[in-house]
Amino acid sequence: xxxxxxxxxxxxxxxxxxxxxxxxxxxxxxxxxxxxxxxxxxxxxxxxxxxxxxxxxxxxxxxxxxxxxxxxxxxxxxxxxxxxxxxxxxxxxxxxxxxxxxxxxxxxxxxxxxxxxxxxxxxxxxxxxxxxxxxxxxxxxxxxxxxxxxxxxxxxxxxxxxxxxxxxxxxxxxxxxxxxxxxxxxxxxxxxxxxxxxxxxxxxxxxxxxxxxxxxxxxxxxxxxxxxxxxxxxxxxxxxxxxxxxxxxxxxxxxxxxxx
Numbered sequence: 001x002x003x004x005x006x007x008x009x010x011x012x013x014x015x016x017x018x019x020x021x022x023x024x025x026x027x028x029x030x031x032x033x034x035x036x037x038x039x040x041x042x043x044x045x046x047x048x049x050x051x052x053x054x055x056x057x058x059x060x061x062x063x064x065x066x067x068x069x070x071x072x073x074x075x076x077x078x079x080x081x082x083x084x085x086x087x088x089x090x091x092x093x094x095x096x097x098x099x100x101x102x103x104x105x106x107x108x109x110x111x112x113x114x115x116x117x118x119x120x121x122x123x124x125x126x127x128x129x130x131x132x133x134x135x136x137x138x139x140x141x142x143x144x145x146x147x148x149x150x151x152x153x154x155x156x157x158x159x160x161x162x163x164x165x166x167x168x169x170x171x172x173x174x175x176x177x178x179x180x181x182x183x184x185x186x187x188x189x190x191x192x193x194x195x196x197x198x199x200x201x202x203x204x205x206x207x208x209x210x211x212x213x214x215x216x217x218x219x220x221x222x223x224x225x226x227x228x229x230x231x232x233x234x235x236x237x238x239x240x241x242x243x244x245x246x247x248x249x250x251x252x253x254x255x256x257x258x259x260x
Contacts, residue, residue, distance in 0.1 A: 027068035028114065028153065030059060034069060038078055039092055048086040049079065116178045117161060119148040124170060131164060134226065135236045144170040149213060150242065151178075160210050162241040169237065183229045186237060194237060196230045203246060210243045221246045 037043055050058070055066045070087055073079045081087050125145050132139040144165040149157040165172070169186045176182065183194045206214070206222040216222075223244045229237045 025114075026061060027065045027072070030055075030061065030065065030069040031072045034073060035076075035078065038089055041092070043089045045089050045092060048088055051086065114153065115158065116151040117148055117176075118151055118157075118178060119146050119176065121145075121147040122173055122176075124167075127164070131239075135164065135228070135239055137236070141167070143167055144173055146176075157214055159242045159244045160213050164239045166235075166237055182240075183238060192231055192237065194229045195232045198228045198230065200226045202226075206243060206245070214243070214245060216245050 034043075034049065043049055049055070049070075052063055052066050052070070055061075056063055059066070070079065070081065073087075074081055078089065078091050078093075079087050080090050123145055124142050126140045126142050127135070127137055129139045131137075131143075132141065137143075144167065146161070146163040146165070148161050150159040150161050152158040163182060165182070165186075169190055172182070172185055172189055175185065175189070187193060202224045203221060204224060205219045206216055208218050210216075210222065211218045211220060223246050225240075225242045225244070227240045229239070231237050
């Protein structure tokens with residue numbers, strides 16, 4: 001068995017389970033350990049990582065945890081998983097910035113779990129004409145409105161966040177935490193289901209307040225994401241808007257040909 005992931009790494013993994021040591025999720029720690037081993041050349045480009053079974057044994061974690069760590073390495077562009085051939089290293093460093101890969105609504109939940117939402121303002125306020133048109137809803141309706149920053153694992157802001165929540169679900173305001181997807185909290189609290197997410201992506205100059213919040217230059221190009229979370233009846237449960245600096249964000253999608 002390859003011992004590039006050493007006994008020291010096992011100790012780090014065990015330490016993560018101590019309640020007095022707040023750390024990222026276990027799969028994220030293992031991903032970081034593998035990234036470090038790849039960056040340092042302990043796994044050279046063109047070589048294979050240990051098998052899932054070997055990593056489970058050496059790190060004393062579940063196969064699900066290992067698979068999630070490997071999935072994140074694949075999405076970062078560091079490795080490729082080839083059926084029957086194992087997991088091959090294809091790059092020593094990932095592209096700079098944030099990489100977001102979405103294949104399902106559940107991927108949004110993972111993104112929310114991997115980052116932290118720092119809410120800086122929350123209020124019940126009437127919708128502007130622009131907000132109402134985007135939802136769509138009636139101008140002047142009172143919705144729960146949140147503003148803040150999405151914080152990456154390195155502690156730095158990666159995006160601004162504006163979230164508009166239907167008044168039916170406004171009581172979740174006091175239950176919101178920095179981690180976790182808001183749509184999932186709405187589902188669990190109110191027994192509703194997000195059936196579809198409609199997303200629009202636009203490239204444009206960062207507004208002055210966004211540039212200031214992200215520590216960027218004014219008029220720098222950014223990427224604006226607008227997502228509408230629709231219930232089974234097609235009504236908008238919540239709408240989110242976020243701005244990312246363009247050169248620090250990669251959006252990856254994998255599309256498969258469907259049946260029928």
